[in-house]
Amino acid sequence: MDCKPAITTVSLGSCNFHSITKKIDEAARNGFKAIELFIDDLETLARDISSAPATSIPSRESVLAAAHQIRQQCDRLNIVILNLQPLRFYEGLVSRKKRNQILDEVLPIWMDALKILGADTILVPSNFLPEDPATGLPQTVGDFDIIVEDLRELAARGAQHEHSIKFAYEALAWGNHVNTWEKSWKIVQAVDRPNFGLALDTFNIAGAIYADPTTEDGRVANTAEADLSASLSRIASTLDISKLFIVQIADGERLSQPLRPGHAFYVDGQPSRLSWSRNCRLFLCETERGGFLPVLKILKAILDLGWTGYLAYEVFSRSLADRHHLTPALHAERAKQSWEALRKISESRTSKHAEPINSSFKLPGMGLLETVVHEVEKGVETGFSFGKIELY
Numbered sequence: 001m002d003c004k005p006a007i008t009t010v011s012l013g014s015c016n017f018h019s020i021t022k023k024i025d026e027a028a029r030n031g032f033k034a035i036e037l038f039i040d041d042l043e044t045l046a047r048d049i050s051s052a053p054a055t056s057i058p059s060r061e062s063v064l065a066a067a068h069q070i071r072q073q074c075d076r077l078n079i080v081i082l083n084l085q086p087l088r089f090y091e092g093l094v095s096r097k098k099r100n101q102i103l104d105e106v107l108p109i110w111m112d113a114l115k116i117l118g119a120d121t122i123l124v125p126s127n128f129l130p131e132d133p134a135t136g137l138p139q140t141v142g143d144f145d146i147i148v149e150d151l152r153e154l155a156a157r158g159a160q161h162e163h164s165i166k167f168a169y170e171a172l173a174w175g176n177h178v179n180t181w182e183k184s185w186k187i188v189q190a191v192d193r194p195n196f197g198l199a200l201d202t203f204n205i206a207g208a209i210y211a212d213p214t215t216e217d218g219r220v221a222n223t224a225e226a227d228l229s230a231s232l233s234r235i236a237s238t239l240d241i242s243k244l245f246i247v248q249i250a251d252g253e254r255l256s257q258p259l260r261p262g263h264a265f266y267v268d269g270q271p272s273r274l275s276w277s278r279n280c281r282l283f284l285c286e287t288e289r290g291g292f293l294p295v296l297k298i299l300k301a302i303l304d305l306g307w308t309g310y311l312a313y314e315v316f317s318r319s320l321a322d323r324h325h326l327t328p329a330l331h332a333e334r335a336k337q338s339w340e341a342l343r344k345i346s347e348s349r350t351s352k353h354a355e356p357i358n359s360s361f362k363l364p365g366m367g368l369l370e371t372v373v374h375e376v377e378k379g380v381e382t383g384f385s386f387g388k389i390e391l392y
Contacts, residue, residue, distance in 0.1 A: 005032055006036060007032050010038040012320075024077065025328075036312050067116040083246065084119060091126070091150040091154075093141075120164070121167070122158070122166070151196060154196075167245075174271035179208050181235070200246070200247050201250065209224070216258055248314040249284055250295070251292075251293050252276065
């Protein structure tokens, strides 16, 4: 399969203001034929179906009904659902009771919903659960063996399910114990199960070792370039492409001021990279919006391994929380423009973008998005009252 574009539903607007129905419509309108479904979107629809309070946990029946509705819409629009994500705050929990609750109560609903959706993969981000606010004690452990055993049990449950579920483990740049792709890859190898693999995200790879939103220029002082170069070399020499299940792409905005106390995005006690991620991700090739991460270099390293699967945009941003009804259309249009810019870069040996590319940037089989049937309304890129979005 050649590289094709996908988009994560969170990248089209906050579920607090924009329905999953609208977001899927806009993805299709802009030529996207594959989505990654965010659990918040599924659960919001489930609560709407059952008229449950916004703060309640939706019932199994309502979640599965919502999955049926989303699947029917995607089938009508010829859209593939790739995965469900993110299964948060699971591995390495101090509380074994909470860990078992996820395995016994949460996971079965996810897997049954996945079967209805026609997808086969659940994305598991590395745990970033903060200290217990009541006791001040850690809620996670960094013990390698415990983390591996927790994830191995997850894989076992997925293998036993009638639908045979896969899991993709992703290192978040602000993870408590696993914050680089190298650490997540070591864990994937130790879990050693055929249905347990890796998720790579260009933002998180760069965010962990290259970017530092607390510095003046947004980079890790002195070591950013060298660390990135060494990490990309390790991708080429150590990563097994058969264990790579998901590739997500996003850039990040260079802040005009360091993200320190007093900054609009600063949250006391919250990792700076998490605050930055929630507010400042961008689609690739959006240098005019402040994109500065070496994400094309990272993407090229992944593609050089032989990856020809979907490339999924996963963009969190303050702009997603705008209540304007055209917010999903705007973000879908930006994603389409990003993909077209990538195509042009892949066809040229030189890039006009700020980020240098040392050699020809090839995306196998990559072409323009499919012909768009309906034009998205133009002229909505200014005047939005950007607010914070409270997602990871």
